[in-house]
Amino acid sequence: MGKPTGFLEFHRELPANRTPSERVSDWEEIHVHVPTDTLKRQGARCMDCGTPYCHTGKLIGGMASGCPINNLIPDWNDLIFRGQWKEAAVRLHQTNNFPEFTGRVCPAPCEGSCTLGLNDDPVTIKSIECSIADHAFEEGWIVPDTPGTRTGKRVAVVGSGPAGLAAASQLNHAGHTVTVFERADRVGGLLMYGIPNMKLPKSMVERRVRLMANAGIRFVTGVEVGRDITAKSLLSDWDAVVLCCGAAQARDLAIEGRNLSGIHLAMEFLHANTKSLLDSSLADGAYISASGKSVVVIGGGDTGTDCVGTALRHRARNVTQLEILPKPPASRAPDNPWPQWPKVYKLDYGQEEAAALQGADPRAYSIQTKRFVGDESGQVREVHTIDIEWKKSPDGRMHIVELPGTERVFPAELVLLALGFVGPEKKGLVHELGLKLDERGNVVTDGEKMTSVAGVFAAGDMVRGQSLVVWAIHEGRKAARGVDRYLMYGQSYLP
Amino acid sequence: MSDAIWTAGEVPHVLFVGDESGCRDELTAALGAGWAIQPANDGIHAMDLLKHPNRPASIVVVLDLSMPVLEGFGFEKARRADSELSHIPVVLVTSHAADERVKKFGARAYVKRPIVVGDLAAVVRELGEG
The missing domain is CATH 3.50.50.60 (FAD/NAD(P)-binding domain)
Incomplete structure (x- = not known):
């Protein structure tokens, strides 16, 4: 907490949006950039609470309370107040593979549990996260995360939404050779085709995918596993499989x-x-x-x-x-x-x-x-x-x-x-692999995110039902750790 | 999916884990006929080989601690946790014999660097017979 009295001196200030009448005439982002001085003041409002509920990610009453991926929010609030942007970006990426997405589309359960929100307006956590990510890209600090060594293990990720991308990113970081299959013509799942451009510019999705490809991840689009490739061939051709096919069955x-x-x-x-x-x-x-x-x-x-x-x-x-x-x-x-x-x-x-x-x-x-x-x-x-x-x-x-x-x-x-959505599509992949489903029709996984079929893992909406991008990232990271432990004989350095 | 698999049949094997190919070739020569050497690049490759269904019955592991991907301690943790593999003798090659981690490691035998290949071959033979 750089400024102990910050929360007393400064009020919550959100970035101004473009006026509705202006923005409905195009498909560009609705927000405008926040000046650095404003962000510094907003970061100063963080009280660095003894128990920072903002990053706990507990489920209370069926809803997330605090950040599901446990972003180290008070840390980077403080770093922004001190002007240490690069350190803030590093700290942010330790827990979040894609802060430029969550900084735009997350409903920010962190802000709902910010202690300042008890009797004042909460810290503008989401806006700060977004600005850290944008600033890091502008400065060229976000570079391909190419692993130093390769394990020789090959992993197929099916589905390229936030869960699949997070799993792929983590598995590649651990040195596994990752291929991501996407049935649409562009990578990103709901990030690409579910969320409109004015909320999440597609250039940002493409920018992140390009970085991942440059780090060694292979993306195969226009291929549906379960139709163009049999699910069974996945099992024989890959050391592990991660299914991140979403809850695509619409109600x-x-x-x-x-x-x-x-x-x-x-x-x-x-x-x-x-x-x-x-x-x-x-x-x-x-x-x-x-x-x-x-x-x-x-x-x-x-x-x-x-x-x-x-x-x-x-x-x-x-x-x-x-x-x-x-x-x-x-x-x-x-x-x-x-x-x-x-x-x-x-x-x-x-x-x-x-x-x-x-x-x-x-x-x-x-x-x-x-x-x-x-x-x-x-x-x-x-x-x-x-x-x-x-x-x-x-x-x-x-x-x-x-x-x-x-x-x-x-x-x-x-x-x-x-x-809304009622769960994963059952025909094709789920049916062919004979995956065990829960009473809601979602895919059942164990604590390591492994399904009822050995070597086949699942993450994201396919497992938890329709949910937030940030939960999908959480799921993808957790599945990556499970896969890594599975492939590395019980050991993993992934968080 | 590792490419290398056991090809020499049912003869005593040394699973040589690490990248010291010069030492490996000298060891091959020192052990002579009757032994086969199976190289493994790293701990994961070595574990894949040990888990392979064609694994020969008699194996002595020569293990370097410093490896990429899954280093020696990690390999040993995984191997010892596996009841089918925990009996396999391991010779540890180290230049840090006094290191606390190495002392606690509890390998069946140690060979210090610089490696005297004759000594290593003798240790391998002894463990292979035991």
């Missing part, structure tokens, strides 16, 4: 009218948009356009927000977002105390943009979709809903009660389903 909405045209899963919409953007700046038209349309996004999570932001950039006529859960309170509820993840109302970038363009937050809460109605050509025209109330059953579970007389009709020419 659908099996209601009347679902088959109408104009109703799409969120990932179809987001994937096609980013691909077309990167391929041709949207000139090839190979995306689902929201231009001039009334758009209804069903689902109030981050993916729903990304759909709102993307539709607005298409110049949708209007965008509505339906959330089945109640509107969160403005401040912590009594049953959601610090240092739990704060379940409070947030105006994320997409809603902020919608509010600026349409005059109000586009979200409707406690609302259930009943059916879709189309025209004679089979094109969706309306979304019919009813308001609901959440009630507690005698067994303690929450259930939905529909409120008669609250039926509503939303005009819709494009409907996007952002209802």
Whole structure:
């Protein structure tokens, strides 16, 4: 703690965003860089607590409290205050392979558990992390992490999302020869095609992948294991396999009218948009356009927000977002105390943009979709809903009660389903290998992240179900350590 | 996946772990016919060989402590933890015989650097017969 009275002298300052009206006209990042002096003051607000909850990463009430990868946050807050940027970057990379990603897309459970947040605004940890990573890249401090020696062991990583990339990075660091298989045409998984460019510029994903390739990791795109390569051949051709295939099975909405045209899963919409953007700046038209349309996004999570932001950039006529859960309170509820993840109302970038363009937050809460109605050509025209109330059953579970007389009709020419994911795809790889699944349909692993098949490891959403990028990095690192121990006869120097 | 596998059949073997190829060739000559030498570049390569199904019955390991990837202490930790391999005799080649870690190492035999190949061959023969 460079400045013991920092938290008393300085207030929380976040980087300014570009104005909503400016940023919806392009696909560039919404944030602007933070001046170094501001960051120094923000770093000075850290109190270097005796028990730094910010880096504990405990699960409390099913949500992360503190950083899941145990970033050494007070250390680099202090280093930033002292202007020791390079040391801060080194310290940050000790625990986090990709701070330029988490500094942008993480919901920052660290800030939710920052002690300063007890009676003041928490330290701007995420913004500091992002700035350290950006500064390190600008200065050329981030170079390929090429191992000094090779073990001669060959590892296949299937899937190139954050878990796969983290596992590959760690395994390569340990000297193993790593090949990453990706079924899409570009590396990155949800980092590439799930999260839109304005939230995570794809140039940053490509920059990191290039560094990893230069460090000796081989990337094979356009190849689906389980289809183009048999899963069984993986077992015979590689010393170990790490599956990081995500929880790609989207939750659908099996209601009347679902088959109408104009109703799409969120990932179809987001994937096609980013691909077309990167391929041709949207000139090839190979995306689902929201231009001039009334758009209804069903689902109030981050993916729903990304759909709102993307539709607005298409110049949708209007965008509505339906959330089945109640509107969160403005401040912590009594049953959601610090240092739990704060379940409070947030105006994320997409809603902020919608509010600026349409005059109000586009979200409707406690609302259930009943059916879709189309025209004679089979094109969706309306979304019919009813308001609901959440009630507690005698067994303690929450259930939905529909409120008669609250039926509503939303005009819709494009409907996007952002209802989350139900688990990994079962056909292909999972089925062929006969992997044991848990009651939720996720792949079961032991403490070393090994599946029920010897030598086959799994990490990320495939194991924990849909979750945060930072948890995927945690999982990938843990699986890498498990693989390393497996290959190195019980020994590993990986953290 | 290591490339090298045991090829000499059922004769007593020296598993020579380390990169001192000059010493290895001299040892081959000193032991003469009736012995085969199997080189291993590092501890992991050596463990892969010991775990190979074609492993011959009689093996003496000559072990260098300083190796890349999995060094000598790591190799021994892994070998001793494996009930199928823990009986295999190991000759430790070291220039640090007084080092506390080496003293605690508990190898069946030590040969100090600079290596006198005749001495090493004698130790190998004795352990091989034992």
